[in-house]
Amino acid sequence: MSDLLPFVVSGIAAGAIYGMAGTGLVLTYKTSGIFNFGYGAIATAAAYLFYWLEHDQGVDWTVALVVAVFVAGPLMGVAMERIARRLSLQSTASKIVGTVGLILVVQGLASVAYGPDTIRVDQYLPKAFESFRLFDVNVLYPQLWVTLVGLVVVVLLYVLFRFARTGVAMRAVVDDPDLVAMQATNPVRIRLISWMIGCTFAALSGVLVLPFVGLNSITLTFLVVQAFGAAAVGAFASIPLTFAGGVLIGVAADLSKHFLIEQPSLTWLSGIPGSLPFIVLFVALLVLPKRRLVPPSALEHRPKLQWRGPPRLQVLTGVVVLAVLAAVPSLVDSTKLGYFTIGLTTAIIILSLGLLVRTSGQVSLCHATFAAIGAVAFSQFTLEHGVPWFAALVLAALVAVPVGAIVAVPAIRLSGLFLALATFGFGIMVEQLLYSQGFMFTILSDGRKIPRPSIATDDTSYYFLCLAFLVVTALVMVAIHRCRLGRLLRGLSDAPVAVSTMGLSTNVTRVLVFCISAFFAAVAGILYGGAVHFATTADTHYQSFQSLVLLAVLALSPFAEPWYAVFAGATAVIPGYLTGETTPYWLNFLFGLSAVLVSLQGGTPSMPARLRTFFARFGKAPAPARAGAAALPVPLAAGNGSGGGPGLEVRELSVRFGGLVAVESLSFRAPMGRITGLIGPNGAGKTTTFDACSGLNRRVSGTILVNGVDVTRRGPSARGRLGIGRTFQRMQLGDSLTVAENVALGREAGQAGGRVRSQLVASPAQRREADAATTAALELCGIADLAGEQAGTLSTGRRRLVELARCLAGSFDVLLLDEPSSGLDRDETAAFDEVLRNVVRDRGCAVLLVEHDMSLVLNVCSYVYVLDFGRLIFEGDPPQLASSPVVQAAYLGGDVTLSGATQDVT
Amino acid sequence: MAKLTRAARASTVAMVVALLTVPATGAAAAAKPKGTPIVVGVIGSFTGSQASSSRQGQTVGPAWAKYVNALGGINGHPVKVVLADDGGDPAKAQAAEKTLGDQDNVVAIIVSSDNEVAAFDDDAISKKVALLSGSANATDWYTKAGMFPTPTDVLSGLKGQAVVATQFGKAKKFADLYCAEIAACKQADPILKSVTDKAGIGFTSIAISSTAPSYQAECLELKSQNVDYAQLNFSTDAAVKFVQDCQQQGYNPTWGSSEQAAGPGFKALKNFTMFGPAYAFPSVAKHPEVKKFRDAMKKYAKGKDWAEGTGSFTWAGLEVLHKAIGTITSGEPTRDSVLTAMSSVQSEDLNGLLPNKLTFNGQPVGFGKAPCFFVVGMKGGKVTAPNQLNPVCPSTTG
Numbered sequence A: 001m002s003d004l005l006p007f008v009v010s011g012i013a014a015g016a017i018y019g020m021a022g023t024g025l026v027l028t029y030k031t032s033g034i035f036n037f038g039y040g041a042i043a044t045a046a047a048y049l050f051y052w053l054e055h056d057q058g059v060d061w062t063v064a065l066v067v068a069v070f071v072a073g074p075l076m077g078v079a080m081e082r083i084a085r086r087l088s089l090q091s092t093a094s095k096i097v098g099t100v101g102l103i104l105v106v107q108g109l110a111s112v113a114y115g116p117d118t119i120r121v122d123q124y125l126p127k128a129f130e131s132f133r134l135f136d137v138n139v140l141y142p143q144l145w146v147t148l149v150g151l152v153v154v155v156l157l158y159v160l161f162r163f164a165r166t167g168v169a170m171r172a173v174v175d176d177p178d179l180v181a182m183q184a185t186n187p188v189r190i191r192l193i194s195w196m197i198g199c200t201f202a203a204l205s206g207v208l209v210l211p212f213v214g215l216n217s218i219t220l221t222f223l224v225v226q227a228f229g230a231a232a233v234g235a236f237a238s239i240p241l242t243f244a245g246g247v248l249i250g251v252a253a254d255l256s257k258h259f260l261i262e263q264p265s266l267t268w269l270s271g272i273p274g275s276l277p278f279i280v281l282f283v284a285l286l287v288l289p290k291r292r293l294v295p296p297s298a299l300e301h302r303p304k305l306q307w308r309g310p311p312r313l314q315v316l317t318g319v320v321v322l323a324v325l326a327a328v329p330s331l332v333d334s335t336k337l338g339y340f341t342i343g344l345t346t347a348i349i350i351l352s353l354g355l356l357v358r359t360s361g362q363v364s365l366c367h368a369t370f371a372a373i374g375a376v377a378f379s380q381f382t383l384e385h386g387v388p389w390f391a392a393l394v395l396a397a398l399v400a401v402p403v404g405a406i407v408a409v410p411a412i413r414l415s416g417l418f419l420a421l422a423t424f425g426f427g428i429m430v431e432q433l434l435y436s437q438g439f440m441f442t443i444l445s446d447g448r449k450i451p452r453p454s455i456a457t458d459d460t461s462y463y464f465l466c467l468a469f470l471v472v473t474a475l476v477m478v479a480i481h482r483c484r485l486g487r488l489l490r491g492l493s494d495a496p497v498a499v500s501t502m503g504l505s506t507n508v509t510r511v512l513v514f515c516i517s518a519f520f521a522a523v524a525g526i527l528y529g530g531a532v533h534f535a536t537t538a539d540t541h542y543q544s545f546q547s548l549v550l551l552a553v554l555a556l557s558p559f560a561e562p563w564y565a566v567f568a569g570a571t572a573v574i575p576g577y578l579t580g581e582t583t584p585y586w587l588n589f590l591f592g593l594s595a596v597l598v599s600l601q602g603g604t605p606s607m608p609a610r611l612r613t614f615f616a617r618f619g620k621a622p623a624p625a626r627a628g629a630a631a632l633p634v635p636l637a638a639g640n641g642s643g644g645g646p647g648l649e650v651r652e653l654s655v656r657f658g659g660l661v662a663v664e665s666l667s668f669r670a671p672m673g674r675i676t677g678l679i680g681p682n683g684a685g686k687t688t689t690f691d692a693c694s695g696l697n698r699r700v701s702g703t704i705l706v707n708g709v710d711v712t713r714r715g716p717s718a719r720g721r722l723g724i725g726r727t728f729q730r731m732q733l734g735d736s737l738t739v740a741e742n743v744a745l746g747r748e749a750g751q752a753g754g755r756v757r758s759q760l761v762a763s764p765a766q767r768r769e770a771d772a773a774t775t776a777a778l779e780l781c782g783i784a785d786l787a788g789e790q791a792g793t794l795s796t797g798r799r800r801l802v803e804l805a806r807c808l809a810g811s812f813d814v815l816l817l818d819e820p821s822s823g824l825d826r827d828e829t830a831a832f833d834e835v836l837r838n839v840v841r842d843r844g845c846a847v848l849l850v851e852h853d854m855s856l857v858l859n860v861c862s863y864v865y866v867l868d869f870g871r872l873i874f875e876g877d878p879p880q881l882a883s884s885p886v887v888q889a890a891y892l893g894g895d896v897t898l899s900g901a902t903q904d905v906t
Numbered sequence B: 001m002a003k004l005t006r007a008a009r010a011s012t013v014a015m016v017v018a019l020l021t022v023p024a025t026g027a028a029a030a031a032k033p034k035g036t037p038i039v040v041g042v043i044g045s046f047t048g049s050q051a052s053s054s055r056q057g058q059t060v061g062p063a064w065a066k067y068v069n070a071l072g073g074i075n076g077h078p079v080k081v082v083l084a085d086d087g088g089d090p091a092k093a094q095a096a097e098k099t100l101g102d103q104d105n106v107v108a109i110i111v112s113s114d115n116e117v118a119a120f121d122d123d124a125i126s127k128k129v130a131l132l133s134g135s136a137n138a139t140d141w142y143t144k145a146g147m148f149p150t151p152t153d154v155l156s157g158l159k160g161q162a163v164v165a166t167q168f169g170k171a172k173k174f175a176d177l178y179c180a181e182i183a184a185c186k187q188a189d190p191i192l193k194s195v196t197d198k199a200g201i202g203f204t205s206i207a208i209s210s211t212a213p214s215y216q217a218e219c220l221e222l223k224s225q226n227v228d229y230a231q232l233n234f235s236t237d238a239a240v241k242f243v244q245d246c247q248q249q250g251y252n253p254t255w256g257s258s259e260q261a262a263g264p265g266f267k268a269l270k271n272f273t274m275f276g277p278a279y280a281f282p283s284v285a286k287h288p289e290v291k292k293f294r295d296a297m298k299k300y301a302k303g304k305d306w307a308e309g310t311g312s313f314t315w316a317g318l319e320v321l322h323k324a325i326g327t328i329t330s331g332e333p334t335r336d337s338v339l340t341a342m343s344s345v346q347s348e349d350l351n352g353l354l355p356n357k358l359t360f361n362g363q364p365v366g367f368g369k370a371p372c373f374f375v376v377g378m379k380g381g382k383v384t385a386p387n388q389l390n391p392v393c394p395s396t397t398g
Helices: A003-031 A039-056 A061-087 A093-113 A140-164 A165-175 A177-182 A189-212 A217-226 A225-234 A237-262 A264-269 A274-288 A311-331 A337-361 A369-382 A391-413 A415-435 A459-482 A483-494 A496-503 A506-532 A544-556 A562-571 A583-600 A608-618 A686-694 A716-722 A739-752 A756-760 A764-780 A796-807 A824-843 A854-860 A878-882 A885-892 B006-030 B057-070 B091-102 B117-126 B155-168 B184-201 B218-222 B236-248 B289-299 B312-327 B335-345
Strands: A131-134 A139-140 A648-657 A660-668 A675-679 A700-706 A724-726 A814-818 A844-848 A862-866 A872-875 B038-044 B079-085 B110-111 B130-133 B173-179 B202-208 B229-233 B253-258 B274-278 B373-378 B383-384
Touching: A003 A039, A003 A061, A003 A140, A003 A165, A003 A189, A003 A225, A003 A237, A003 A862, A003 B218, A039 A061, A039 A093, A039 A189, A039 A217, A061 A093, A061 A189, A061 A583, A061 B117, A093 A217, A093 A415, A093 A583, A131 A459, A139 A140, A140 A165, A140 A189, A165 A189, A177 A824, A189 A217, A217 A225, A217 A415, A225 A237, A225 A274, A225 A415, A225 A483, A225 A496, A237 A264, A237 A274, A237 B202, A264 A583, A274 A391, A274 A415, A274 A583, A311 A337, A311 A391, A311 A459, A311 A562, A337 A459, A337 A483, A337 A506, A337 A562, A369 A391, A369 A415, A369 A506, A391 A415, A391 A506, A391 A885, A415 A544, A459 A483, A459 A506, A459 A562, A459 A854, A483 A496, A483 A506, A483 A739, A483 A756, A496 A675, A496 A716, A496 A724, A496 A739, A506 A756, A506 B091, A544 A562, A544 A583, A544 A796, A648 A686, A660 A675, A660 A686, A660 A700, A660 A844, A660 A862, A660 A872, A660 B057, A675 A824, A675 A854, A686 A724, A686 A764, A686 A814, A686 A844, A716 A724, A716 A739, A739 A764, A739 A796, A739 B312, A764 A796, A764 A824, A796 A814, A796 A824, A796 B253, A824 A844, A824 A854, A854 A878, A862 A878, A862 A885, A872 A878, A872 A885, B038 B057, B038 B091, B038 B312, B057 B079, B057 B289, B057 B312, B079 B091, B091 B110, B110 B312, B110 B335, B117 B130, B130 B312, B155 B173, B155 B184, B155 B253, B155 B274, B173 B184, B184 B202, B184 B229, B202 B218, B229 B236, B236 B274, B289 B312, B312 B335
Parallel strands: A675 A844, A675 A862, A724 A814, A814 A844, B038 B079, B038 B110, B110 B130, B173 B202, B173 B229, B229 B253, B253 B274
Antiparallel strands: A131 A139, A648 A660, A648 A700, A862 A872, B274 B373, B373 B383
16 A cells, blocks of 8 residues: 555646646536636647746746736636626537637637647746655655645635625525626626636646746647546546545556556556546546536527528539539649648538537537547558448448447437537547557557558549538438438527427437447548548647647638538648648647637628528529428327327326425316316426426326326336327527428437437338328418418517427427517417317327416416415316315415315415 | 838848858859759748747758769759748648648658658659658558658668667666657556566556656556666646656656757756657767768758757758769659659668668668667766767667
């Protein structure tokens, strides 16, 4: 045991840096809801400022430290608070891209100023080269200072949080900013303080770590990024645990070095110490309880809608673009052609990333890893196993598919931010752990040979080969968007909860899209390797940093699919014409800055109205998905039950949120062929009950049956397929989809279910069924004329009708309608009244209606349940409801004594 | 009279300086060559993340051209060196090679640093442009016809690390500290173990992350294992940090490195004793051929980094080309004739400047044909050549 102590001691200093950096990260995340991927960039910027002052300007180190940490840190905090405030309203993907962009901005500028090579920086802290002996280790005083500083600032922060008014407010602002505001405390000011403290922590980490690793923008950024692992140990919430996690990671890394050196047979694990923070991050995201990985909720702006031109215009554009690309070899200098070929491969990987990010709303920060895996596998197939070129390409790309599935495992339980973090950790982990293995890039300095096919050995023919692959990839992507999977993915992106409750197994969808994306990323990696003839770890195209660059380029690329890829590909050509030494760094700076700006805007600008009008001359807008199909004489839904059947039955349902009882021992029935009301004042537990019935909240007690089948333990998609459909109080529409596509999702989500084939394409019979259901639902809700409109452009009232139509188009026996008339005008409400009656009459389905419009409830409901404070206080028909003093008291207030089935409430 | 702009003043000063210096240079030189210029490309990573140990070709190449021309050129033909920066980027390397081949019409290319050579060697070979190293770490140097490696071959050179450790470092226990990030760094491990086993000395190896904030754990481990010779097979800047961390733990064995790494970083270290194989001549060696190099650089080089990194590699490659083209006595040197001349090189060591006698026959060179190496050292902040220009050959030393 004693022989391990030196390694424990040596690991503590490095761990303290991780812990301190992680603490600042958690602080800002907790108070703003923004996970700052650019946290390392803040640290790096401060480190470069310190170096510039101390080394270049000859300023005393104490002054340089004060300026870099305690002046620049808070100032960067002020800037970050402004950025975070605007990002907080954007989508999760925008939040991630915005902060990732900061990394590129700092890396680009730092490399322009000081070059890419590491500059060693002498230790500046007192007693820089003096040490004292502890457990056979000469502990340097700077290491002691760093550890003590880390401990002190974390303790101070803990005390601030626990005891100071500002600290308490900082904690409260996370949970309920409005409540904080009501207590005469400005939540913006509190967040500003948090960001200033958080960025000061980052700056301090960067300046302190500088003498240990030297001046290198990527190294500094990624070193502080290792704090993500520490933050994961603290479940992204606990500051003391985060610091402890950082120290533990540092100690574990040094202990693992000792262990690995003692075990020569384990040299293949030599990357473990360096990748340990990312392994911890990845594992923590896999094992932490899901409820602890829920980002602070925030109202997000709807993403900007991408306009799609008329089909004729798209075909015309495609022909023109293809003609231009085909003419490139004869137009450009032969010395530049290689850049254009690489541009084509960049376009392919951007298409693969776009499918994931733009279409399905998931973020991958490990696409360069897929590319590397594809290139390595391809080299092995062709050169070591003699597989023909084209077959090897397909096989190698297929190798990346299970890897994509592995990456997607976190996607099953995580989403948005944490999924991005998991992919980020995965990419760096693979790079550090596997890239150095002989089976990856070989033990040769020039890595793996990537041969070209015999039909395209020269540069020009290889260019055309890559162009052909780009065209095929683009067509596949367009086809995916047009087919069922595309609609499901866009639905998953815009309204993940809705598509899940409609019967779609979103876990399968997420894994599926990761697999497809990984496949095409691997193809791009292979083609890129062929363009330059070899693949090595030193090639930036296969390094994890490239994944960040790709995301930034995707973010700033305008237009819808597949045209954004053409823009992205063009960016790869720039270094061919701007050949300056600093061009790559300036490009990274511009990509990063653009990514930040675009993210703050919520996406690339939409097509201006004038241009839309102009382009509309080239033809009609894309036809809505089968909106014009003739109504077929089939029921809207293949209801399993008939009028009077059991429908929905809830027994003794209780739902608790911590110590708060939201619903208690609630029992009710919503039989087939009847409209049943579920009403109550705000906070009564109506939506909570809906969530419990539709499976969105499964931490409940009691029993929920649908047509006699116990679904209590089933997930939302299974319940959807068993017949429960619903609408949402806060609407869940696919804003990027047309109205018709939204409505079709109501049927298609259930048809797709959890089967891969069904999610990919619809059978002819399913298409006919969905067509008919869509058309009928659109007409029934009176919105057939809106079929081709993008849902995101509609008024609230019309969006309600679209959501209702989507529910009606589904194959549901029980419809849970959550305030469906909210936002409807008087005429629309009257029409809605009629729609509901018709649906129940024609289909015999069960409707459970949550509604504040009492006249609508009294008009359409045959039976009504009333909740207050989570308990049932009344049930009966509308006349009884209208005369019930209990109900009146609940709505108007007062003390009422209940009797019979109900209980006393006060 | 209008004031001269800063640029104009600078140009004027430069012209005056040129007018004053050209006659002086010409006075010491042979007859000015008047034939068709022989255009030679020098390509390497002059910028980018690997530039610190790879950029010296851009200093040595133009200086070599001036040196040769001052001596009357090659068979009366002046030489012209065109520099091409690969930027450490394969795409840029391809464009640079195409520019050399298609626009500059070079007859041969010296690959001063070969980080990206695999990206363009096929194209150069297809155009019959002879490729000479520089550093020759890439496999292609040994497997492709039309490529002419001039230093110690890479696998034999790896053996040299252990041979130098035993012969010059007096090692009892050898540690291979290899970079954790790149698989190629590991390739020395089995070779070094084999050599140290034969020599009867201990062996261990550790993967080193070049971005680690501290190397205390590794130093403590080496110390506990009584390693007295530690070979630094990872990036130079990290190696400097590694040595400092170990010294702070009171552990300061004899260090192993290479000629290319013997730059300012190591020179700044105190109490640092280093040995290593030199695959091209050490620029400090006492030898007439090396003196020519030093004198030429002092006279013609614009930069001061010629004694570091790939400086001597580039010079050796250029001088092999010089010798080969010198054999072309009839007609203008063309790509074909240069390629033929290079393929006809027999037992050439440039009067001892090369560690091996080179023979090329138009076929791939293969591994193990150039096993000998020189030895470089460092002590008291100065680079040394412990064995001067006497090559050490592992096959004969075991």
